[in-house]
Amino acid sequence: MTKAEALELVYEKIKVGKVLGMMSSLEHWDAATLGVPEKSVAERGMAAGWVSGENFKRFIAPDTLEAIETLEAFNNELDEYERAMVREIGQAYRKFKAVPPEEFEKFSALTSQAQVVWEKARKERDYEMIQPYYEKVLEFQRRRCDWYGYDKHPYDALLDDYEKGATVEMLDKFFDPLREKIIPLLKKIMENGKKPKEISGSFDLNKQRLLMPWLTDIVGYDRTRGKVGEVAHPFCTTITRNDVRITTKYHEDSLLSAVYSIIHECGHAIYEQNMREDMGKYSLDECASMGMHESQSRLYENMIGRSRAFAERLLPRLKEHFDYFADWDEDMLYRAINIAKPSLIRIEADELTYSLHIMVRYELEKAMITGDIKVADLPGLWSDKYNEIIGLRPNDLADGVLQDVHWSMGAIGYFPSYAVGTAYGAQMMSTIKKSIDVDAAIRNEDLSPVTEWLKKNVHEQGALLLPDDLLIKATGEPFNPKYYTDYLSEKFTGLYL
Amino acid sequence: MTKAEALELVYEKIKVGKVLGMMSSLEHWDAATLGVPEKSVAERGMAAGWVSGENFKRFIAPDTLEAIETLEAFNNELDEYERAMVREIGQAYRKFKAVPPEEFEKFSALTSQAQVVWEKARKERDYEMIQPYYEKVLEFQRRRCDWYGYDKHPYDALLDDYEKGATVEMLDKFFDPLREKIIPLLKKIMENGKKPKEISGSFDLNKQRLLMPWLTDIVGYDRTRGKVGEVAHPFCTTITRNDVRITTKYHEDSLLSAVYSIIHECGHAIYEQNMREDMGKYSLDECASMGMHESQSRLYENMIGRSRAFAERLLPRLKEHFDYFADWDEDMLYRAINIAKPSLIRIEADELTYSLHIMVRYELEKAMITGDIKVADLPGLWSDKYNEIIGLRPNDLADGVLQDVHWSMGAIGYFPSYAVGTAYGAQMMSTIKKSIDVDAAIRNEDLSPVTEWLKKNVHEQGALLLPDDLLIKATGEPFNPKYYTDYLSEKFTGLYL
Numbered sequence: 001m002t003k004a005e006a007l008e009l010v011y012e013k014i015k016v017g018k019v020l021g022m023m024s025s026l027e028h029w030d031a032a033t034l035g036v037p038e039k040s041v042a043e044r045g046m047a048a049g050w051v052s053g054e055n056f057k058r059f060i061a062p063d064t065l066e067a068i069e070t071l072e073a074f075n076n077e078l079d080e081y082e083r084a085m086v087r088e089i090g091q092a093y094r095k096f097k098a099v100p101p102e103e104f105e106k107f108s109a110l111t112s113q114a115q116v117v118w119e120k121a122r123k124e125r126d127y128e129m130i131q132p133y134y135e136k137v138l139e140f141q142r143r144r145c146d147w148y149g150y151d152k153h154p155y156d157a158l159l160d161d162y163e164k165g166a167t168v169e170m171l172d173k174f175f176d177p178l179r180e181k182i183i184p185l186l187k188k189i190m191e192n193g194k195k196p197k198e199i200s201g202s203f204d205l206n207k208q209r210l211l212m213p214w215l216t217d218i219v220g221y222d223r224t225r226g227k228v229g230e231v232a233h234p235f236c237t238t239i240t241r242n243d244v245r246i247t248t249k250y251h252e253d254s255l256l257s258a259v260y261s262i263i264h265e266c267g268h269a270i271y272e273q274n275m276r277e278d279m280g281k282y283s284l285d286e287c288a289s290m291g292m293h294e295s296q297s298r299l300y301e302n303m304i305g306r307s308r309a310f311a312e313r314l315l316p317r318l319k320e321h322f323d324y325f326a327d328w329d330e331d332m333l334y335r336a337i338n339i340a341k342p343s344l345i346r347i348e349a350d351e352l353t354y355s356l357h358i359m360v361r362y363e364l365e366k367a368m369i370t371g372d373i374k375v376a377d378l379p380g381l382w383s384d385k386y387n388e389i390i391g392l393r394p395n396d397l398a399d400g401v402l403q404d405v406h407w408s409m410g411a412i413g414y415f416p417s418y419a420v421g422t423a424y425g426a427q428m429m430s431t432i433k434k435s436i437d438v439d440a441a442i443r444n445e446d447l448s449p450v451t452e453w454l455k456k457n458v459h460e461q462g463a464l465l466l467p468d469d470l471l472i473k474a475t476g477e478p479f480n481p482k483y484y485t486d487y488l489s490e491k492f493t494g495l496y497l
Numbered sequence: 498m499t500k501a502e503a504l505e506l507v508y509e510k511i512k513v514g515k516v517l518g519m520m521s522s523l524e525h526w527d528a529a530t531l532g533v534p535e536k537s538v539a540e541r542g543m544a545a546g547w548v549s550g551e552n553f554k555r556f557i558a559p560d561t562l563e564a565i566e567t568l569e570a571f572n573n574e575l576d577e578y579e580r581a582m583v584r585e586i587g588q589a590y591r592k593f594k595a596v597p598p599e600e601f602e603k604f605s606a607l608t609s610q611a612q613v614v615w616e617k618a619r620k621e622r623d624y625e626m627i628q629p630y631y632e633k634v635l636e637f638q639r640r641r642c643d644w645y646g647y648d649k650h651p652y653d654a655l656l657d658d659y660e661k662g663a664t665v666e667m668l669d670k671f672f673d674p675l676r677e678k679i680i681p682l683l684k685k686i687m688e689n690g691k692k693p694k695e696i697s698g699s700f701d702l703n704k705q706r707l708l709m710p711w712l713t714d715i716v717g718y719d720r721t722r723g724k725v726g727e728v729a730h731p732f733c734t735t736i737t738r739n740d741v742r743i744t745t746k747y748h749e750d751s752l753l754s755a756v757y758s759i760i761h762e763c764g765h766a767i768y769e770q771n772m773r774e775d776m777g778k779y780s781l782d783e784c785a786s787m788g789m790h791e792s793q794s795r796l797y798e799n800m801i802g803r804s805r806a807f808a809e810r811l812l813p814r815l816k817e818h819f820d821y822f823a824d825w826d827e828d829m830l831y832r833a834i835n836i837a838k839p840s841l842i843r844i845e846a847d848e849l850t851y852s853l854h855i856m857v858r859y860e861l862e863k864a865m866i867t868g869d870i871k872v873a874d875l876p877g878l879w880s881d882k883y884n885e886i887i888g889l890r891p892n893d894l895a896d897g898v899l900q901d902v903h904w905s906m907g908a909i910g911y912f913p914s915y916a917v918g919t920a921y922g923a924q925m926m927s928t929i930k931k932s933i934d935v936d937a938a939i940r941n942e943d944l945s946p947v948t949e950w951l952k953k954n955v956h957e958q959g960a961l962l963l964p965d966d967l968l969i970k971a972t973g974e975p976f977n978p979k980y981y982t983d984y985l986s987e988k989f990t991g992l993y994l
Binding site for chain 2: 016018019022023026027029030034036037038039040043044046047050051224225226227239240242243
């Protein structure tokens with residue numbers, strides 16, 4: 001195979017992969033926004049499975065490896081885009097190929113069953129029901145660490161699935177300062193902190209909907225190149241970079257829920273909308289990592305959306321639609337959008353405590369992978385870890401060890417990317433603030449200086465660089481979790497103490 | 498290839514074809530109901546094209562022919578489903594294969610361009626703009642008649658694309674009595690007929706929407722196995738037989754438009770919903786023909802929805818929502834839903850004149866195919882034919898020869914299936930009325946006896962039989978257009994004379 005032939009072959013695979021990916025996204029959007037009639041579920045699932053299976057089959061075909069190896073041999077003759085393309089595809093290919101096909105098939109069958117069992121187990125608070133599935137998932141993932149190989153810690157092989165380049169060494173350096181600084185801070189807040197007034201009451205759904213265009217405009221989401229839907233669990237999905245869709249869910253009893261889910265999903269969406277079209281050919285018009293995606297959504301949601309300056313702009317909108325806020329001032333709102341307290345459910349956690357929830361899971365997964373703890377002991381260990389880190393024990397399995405779907409999906413190593421992303425965002429924001437008056441931009445309701453910085457330094461970079469290299473280029477240094485702990489300490493000390 | 502291998506191969510092709518078909522349907526539904534952002538159109542079109550091209554490529558692969566020939570050799574050992582499957586696939590395969598691939602490709606490129614040009618030509622009333630495209634389409638289709646072959650008339654080869662088994666001989670027998678009986682009837686109505694009051698005014702869209710569930714229930718459309726959307730041009734699309742979706746469009750100034758588009762699309766939808774699941778394996782869970790599909794929609798729309806009995810049930814609903822009808826009685830409504838008059842636009846034509854619009858096109862196409870008329874002369878010939886058959890001349894090209902998209906799509910032979918379907922419905926209704934009191938069923942608002950008959954005799958038959966064989970089995974005789982002309986004559990004589 002010549003270099004030109006290899007490039008052509010890879011480009012063609014990427015093109016077809018994009019088509020099949022687009023079909024999967026449309027299928028998912030349709031199912032989530034309109035629902036699938038019960039009697040159509042099986043046939044629909046079979047079809048969706050065929051599409052992703054076909055995509056996988058085409059990718060994993062032997063000619064892909066031949067093309068990769070050909071291009072690797074010509075590495076010095078490739079330009080930076082081609083080189084990044086080969087790096088991305090080569091790594092993904094070898095990770096898949098490291099697993100014997102019959103094991104992969106068994107694992108796929110196991111996890112599709114396990115997710116159904118998990119739903120039931122959680123509902124019935126029955127750990128024994130799911131335990132054998134978790135054990136098999138763990139056994140497979142432990143073997144996969146060996147199949148794929150690792151430098152220092154077996155968990156590294158799995159972390160890299162979700163956050164390229166992430167290792168136990170890096171994550172320990174991330175979680176240790178959180179443990180040292182944030183846990184005591186939370187304790188202090190609970191003991192001596194001010195008690196902010198919380199927003200409570202019933203908020204008309206149609207009035208809430210009126211806030212949506214303003215919120216999406218603030219983030220810079222281009223609604224003419226996408227759509228906003230309503231579903232039970234908000235998400236962002238990309239059909240093409242010119243058709244990036246977000247969804248939200250309005251709750252009568254929780255005004256902030258939709259406000260912040262919209263900002264969050266818009267943060268994801270502008271990352272996708274701002275990708276460079278000419279990088280599509282190389283499949284580099286994709287996020288650098290899951291953590292990098294999360295960095296964008298959380299930067300907007302928390303560092304901008306929960307800032308004092310944003311509270312100043314949000315308050316008049318709330319007053320306009322809801323009499324409830326007649327007596328509120330900016331300070332009250334700023335505090336109300338930053339309620340920090342220990343809680344049991346990760347997905348409902350506030351900005352201060354969110355990463356502590358991830359810490360629980362990180363420590364448990366790390367010890368599971370080495371065999372230091374057993375699946376059978378997870379419910380008790382979970383309760384102990386929550387008590388140690390958050391200061392609360394679960395009431396039952398549903399708000400304890402059975403709250404997350406991830407392990408039944410077979411995903412071990414996924415959680416840390418959520419927390420790491422938040423910290424990426426803090427590091428970026430620290431750099432941004434050196435040249436841009438972010439608070440003034442928010443007060444002007446014109447975030448374009450911030451968005452332009454992110455567009456240039458993050459969005460348009462796509463998957464060209466590994467996360468750490470992207471951070472070096474954008475902020476001048478590799479991942480440094482200090483920005484995140486400093487940001488949290490300063491913000492919440494100011495708010496509460 | 499053994500018989501078992503051939504069957505397996507065909508079943509697998511059918512399965513994959515269904516998956517890709519489902520993806521195409523979802524893509525189409527999404528585009529029609531939500532619209533595609535302008536900047537996403539090209540990429541989206543490329544993806545949709547890839548999916549249908551992939552479907553075609555898999556079907557047309559040489560192993561399909563090998564399987565067909567193997568199964569044809571075992572014809573006596575096949576059961577009726579296998580035999581029908583081989584008949585359907587064999588015919589489709591050979592029709593495609595009759596066209597040299599490079600000609601097929603040229604034709605595809607031509608027609609995708611021609612549709613864009615047609616839009617522009619119609620808007621600018623410029624026939625010369627589209628004429629060379631029509632000429633190339635005609636040239637290709639005339640050659641295709643030879644490539645594929647025919648017994649008596651070259652047009653037969655094209656008619657069969659849309660209506661299996663249709664021939665010039667059959668269609669002449671259909672259109673001749675229409676010409677003899679319906680054209681004079683229309684003339685008499687225009688000269689001496691009563692002048693019914695037409696519905697006019699402005700009708701609140703939300704009130705119109707309240708009629709939808711009642712209308713769909715009457716037809717027996719199962720909304721839990723589908724969805725009702727709103728789009729510019731109503732259609733019915735099948736994701737799976739348990740997810741059959743219809744759309745409608747509400748017009749403030751035309752109350753009847755949505756009412757009858759809903760009934761019409763529900764007629765299509767129940768055909769799809771009532772297919773037998775076990776026939777999916779053979780790809781026989783599909784309509785017997787386009788005409789057969791149209792027979793169901795038009796039977797419900799016209800023979801039921803525009804009946805005197807239906808007017809009796811519709812009137813109280815209209816009175817409930819619209820003060821406009823306060824002074825109306827059943828007779829007035831019955832006449833108002835059956836306004837018959839000469840018109841220029843096919844898709845807006847009434848029940849009496851609809852097939853006359855098709856007659857114009859049939860006669861022109863037949864003469865084009867034999868070379869008796871030239872594309873350059875179509876505008877004038879169109880005007881003459883409309884004058885001769887309908888009694889009106891177009892005002893310009895947009896309500897004349899450029900009104901339909903079909904020829905720019907490359908479709909010659911398509912139109913007759915619309916009219917033939919209506920006549921199938923009349924033949925069925927004549928049989929149904931021998932054992933079922935249809936008017937009583939409508940007055941009871943319980944059409945299940947009718948729907949059950951259609952389900953058993955038409956819907957559940959799928960594509961097992963050719964249209965004519967289906968009619969013989971269901972009604973005891975082959976296609977007989979007399980039922981249709983008799984029905985029209987009787988109904989409109991009663992209404993107007």
